[in-house]
Amino acid sequence: MSESFEIGAPPIAVVLKKSARARRFSLRISNVDGTVSLTMPKRAAKRDALAFATAQEGWMRKHLDKQPDRIVPVFGGTILIDGAPVLLLQGQGRRVVFNAEGLAVPGTPEQLAGKLRAYLKTMARDRLSDASERYAAQVGRKVSRITLRDTRSRWGSCTSDGNLMYSWRLVMAPRAVQDYVAAHEVCHLLEMNHSAAYWANVAAVYPDYQAQRQWLRDHGAQLHRVVL
Structure with missing residues (x-):
């Protein structure tokens, strides 16, 4: 402890x-x-x-002093969704609304972070679950369970019994990056390692994986700077 x-x-x-x-x-x-x-x-x-x-x-x-500044979401500011900045608006009623104008979040400024985090986690679950099932079908395997966490050292993981874990912050990355991470973890259902055979499987289901890996290397830390 x-x-x-x-x-x-x-x-x-x-x-x-x-x-x-x-x-x-x-x-x-x-x-x-x-x-x-x-x-x-x-x-x-x-x-x-x-x-x-x-x-x-x-x-x-x-x-x-060399650390990048942390990003605190505020109404009138922006939040990344699918790799693009989205305007944060103060919404009405009880539901978060995402449309062409921006992301309207009801409540006070003090409630913004909590409601925004909950909405992004739900969006991430839908996106990553769909992608995982799609790639699992391609490799002829089944996903047992999907969980979301706010991990710092990895974007996803896979267990030998088919349980997948993802960082919900991936929803802030471009859709191509989200898809790559799903493909990456699903391919561990075939190979529980990072051997040449494993990467051949990744390339078979997601040929452009190198570009998405590089995006995470270059910009991944920015997703963790957002205080949610």
């Missing part, structure tokens, strides 16, 4: 993690969301961890 503490002014939040395999203190700053993590040996004292982090405050601030 992890805990956190703050150092300096303005404060830097540091997540403290104990590891039985760690032999020394080590700091890591996530390129995705700027989270600062300090891993410490299991038997080390917390006061020593605090002293180590304090000594590294300058290093942390230097690297945090």
